[in-house]
Amino acid sequence: xxxxxxxGEAAVCAGCLNYFAYPxxxxxxxxxxxxxxxxxxxxxxxxxESEVAVSYMLFGASAAGERVFTTxxxxxxxxxxEGMSYLxxxxxxxxxxxxxxxxxxxxxxxxxxxxYMQAVKGAGHGDYHVLVLAPxxxxxxxxxxxxxxxxxxxxxxxxxxxxxxxxxxxxxPVEFPDPETIPPPQPRPWATTGMKDRRQxxxxxxxxxxxxxxxxxxxxxxxxxxxxRDEVRYESYHAERKMDVLIVAxxxxxxICKTAVDVLRxxxxxxxxxxxxSLYPYPMQVVHEAAQKAKDVLVVELSTGQxxxxxxxxxxxxxxxxxxxxxxxxxxxxxxxxxxVRKLLVKKPGKSRKTGRKS
Numbered sequence: 001x002x003x004x005x006x007x008g009e010a011a012v013c014a015g016c017l018n019y020f021a022y023p024x025x026x027x028x029x030x031x032x033x034x035x036x037x038x039x040x041x042x043x044x045x046x047x048x049e050s051e052v053a054v055s056y057m058l059f060g061a062s063a064a065g066e067r068v069f070t071t072x073x074x075x076x077x078x079x080x081x082e083g084m085s086y087l088x089x090x091x092x093x094x095x096x097x098x099x100x101x102x103x104x105x106x107x108x109x110x111x112x113x114x115x116y117m118q119a120v121k122g123a124g125h126g127d128y129h130v131l132v133l134a135p136x137x138x139x140x141x142x143x144x145x146x147x148x149x150x151x152x153x154x155x156x157x158x159x160x161x162x163x164x165x166x167x168x169x170x171x172x173p174v175e176f177p178d179p180e181t182i183p184p185p186q187p188r189p190w191a192t193t194g195m196k197d198r199r200q201x202x203x204x205x206x207x208x209x210x211x212x213x214x215x216x217x218x219x220x221x222x223x224x225x226x227x228x229r230d231e232v233r234y235e236s237y238h239a240e241r242k243m244d245v246l247i248v249a250x251x252x253x254x255x256i257c258k259t260a261v262d263v264l265r266x267x268x269x270x271x272x273x274x275x276x277x278s279l280y281p282y283p284m285q286v287v288h289e290a291a292q293k294a295k296d297v298l299v300v301e302l303s304t305g306q307x308x309x310x311x312x313x314x315x316x317x318x319x320x321x322x323x324x325x326x327x328x329x330x331x332x333x334x335x336x337x338x339x340x341v342r343k344l345l346v347k348k349p350g351k352s353r354k355t356g357r358k359s
Contacts, residue, residue: 003172004029004033006142007145008029008034012043016068017041019043020061024075026165031045051077051079054072055087058083059083065193067093067185068094069149074102077119081118084124087158088129089126089205096158098119099168108328109329111166112302112329116162116279116306120279120282127221129227130157131231131280133147133162133278136251137252138170142176144161157223162251167252232282233276234277235273236273237273238265238272239290239293240272241270242293242294243271244295245271246271247260247261247297247300248307248311253300257273259334260337261273284310285314288314291318296320297322299321299322301325302327303325324337
């Protein structure tokens, strides 16, 4: 299946019957697919008049106790930023998919990874996080989309799937799990389903009392601490032993880097890869420990450098951190990544600290 269509089917497989969205390339096929698919299973697709409207449709449907999700691309996610803050403050479980395109501004419709900061640092206002998962292929996009609904309900928090145009447009074989094996929606006694035989439920993100707002923020912080403890996901590829160079990359770029690692290791070079799958929470300790086994760290992204800041933070100055990035939809082939690694392996003459002589 094409990635966008597979993501749509994954949501149906997870029991989500409510999809609200606004079309934007390169993810519009999700809406096209679900406009046909959801009526077949008794679901609802509603196109909002804007991404701002969509974010509050999500709020209303989730507050009413329904599984709900949306998909968009970079500028659309920017418009949803206020709603994402409201959803997080009100502790509502929703799933949001961002199939990233290049920017800033309207940029272009080709693949990019330049929404990393937007996703993991909080696109909207206030002290909040969304849990961010980054697939490297269509099958993983399916698996993570299904997982996202369970995670959103576990933490009563938005979960964001961060893909890129390649994942949305490529076609790969996929398998969907038996729906019977997918955890059903959890009971939502807090939902606004009417007041018969129970007290009023009020879902809000407004707390005018300083103590009440602080209590809510500290409760959110406790959830984020639990995510950082329990939800770190990553892949380690030939990074268990000593290396000359450790590559850190995520998403589709990690697939290209993995091929580069294979080529370099066939040539006798000691190179490994760590691929963060959860971008928030970020695998800080994993990257730090892997970096201690290497002489240099190379971060590869489809951006001018965003995740590299978290790698610097993880490595904490213990190893040199280098960056290689491409933008505009230009996808570097494995050989180009391999060349960047070889440059790091060429020892350049430098001055000895003790004698001042070249060494």
